[in-house]
Amino acid sequence: MEIPSRAGSSWRRRDLLRLFAAAPAVVALSTACTAEPKQPDALLALATAAKEDAALAKAVAAAHSDLADAAGEIAEVRAAHARALQREIDRVNPPDPDAGPSVPEARPRQAPGSSGAAAEALRGALRQAQDRAAGLAPGQSGYRAGLVGSVSASCASLLEVLG
Structure with missing residues (x-):
């Protein structure tokens, strides 16, 4: 009785070993070529809030002359935050010139009716910005x-300016 030869088989042991050895490289290359959805920059929410x-x-x-000095200072500093964050976002992910700014412009705002409500609205916005930045850092x-x-430390300072 004759033992069947393995030499006639279409798959030899070496061929199978080469195939299995190459499999991880093929998987890695195919994964590297697929386009993963781009995650939004973590600083985008901070920059948008700064503009707002x-x-x-x-x-x-x-609207409120008694808050004009403090609110004016807050507006200048938060606009500077927005610019600095925008520069960093654009440095990491250069924007498409046809798509417009990566951080949307702030929508027009109306001040609350009373000085107390306006001051509290500013305090709330600054606390939220401080907490968000502190959590992200x-x-x-x-x-x-x-x-x-x-940015977080600056918002804390601005709360002191507001009083």
Whole structure:
């Protein structure tokens, strides 16, 4: 009785080993070529809020003379935050020139009717910005962590300016 030969088989042991050895490389290359959906920049919400806060502070400064100095300062500082965050967002993810700014412009704001309500609206916006930035800072690295941390600290200082 003759033992069937393996030499006549279309798949030899070496061929199978090569196939299995190449499989991880094929998977890695095919995964690298697929387009993953781009996650929005973590700083985008901070920059948008900074623009919104600046618009609110400008409206408060225009409507309430007793808050004009503090609200004007808040508007300037929050606009500077928005610009700095915008620059960092655009540095990491250069924007498409045809798509417009990566951080949307603030919608027009109207100041609350009374000075007390206006001051409280500014305080609430600054507290929220401070908390959001403080929560985001530990997840960032290098310059971005410092930028976000200084935005948080600056918002805390602005709360003191507002009184």
